[in-house]
Amino acid sequence: MILNFGPIIFGFIFGLILGSQVKNNPISGVNFTTGSYVVILIVGIIFAWLLGQFPYYNDTTLSTAFLAALIGVLLGKFLFARGSSN
């Protein structure tokens, strides 16, 4: 079994780039806490499992590109976008 690192590395980097712009905004009227993002992560794992891996990639049963992007978005949000956008 060969693990395909391409989607994992670049999905994570792409996710970091996107996640760095997701900031809590007081004007929006809703406040997403850390617990909200944990729920999004759990839903995302189920999502990735239902999507399945790309064709010819026989390493895992869940979509590594989707999961790496989700982890990247959440990590980027907590590392680079901790403040509010206003």
Place this chain on the structure above:
Amino acid sequence: MSQGSIILKLIGVPIAILLFCLGVMTILGGHITPGGGFQGGAMIAAGVILSVFIYGIDGSPIKFSHLYIDILENFGALMFIIFGLVGLFVAGSFLYNVGSDISNVVPTVIRNIFHYPDVTNAGIIPYLNIFVGLKVFVGLSAIVIAFAGFKKFSEE
């Protein structure tokens, strides 16, 4: 449901984040599945558009600054050109796939640098998809952000 509906506001950001991930997945699978840079970039932009529509341009939790848009747009275009020029200088034709090297004209060191790490031997195609995806998602998002800004400006 109106624009200010609490249900829309509660599901807006989670759906936008999942749309981001679906877009990234579409971009990274562009060389073996239907999709690619443009389609994936449009899906990511759809997440941004959803957020701008639901929360409004001022209240949107997903906001792109002018510098962010500028850097990503230029980076995508510049890297696409650089990858094309590498093929031109190494193999004699613009955008030659130096990662897979079907004609066996590229030195092994350069081939290893541009080889995408997966089982399909796709070469530089996934990288080009990534750069196109960056450009498209930033470009489409910028158009919608600009239109929303114009609308707000005309209402004031």
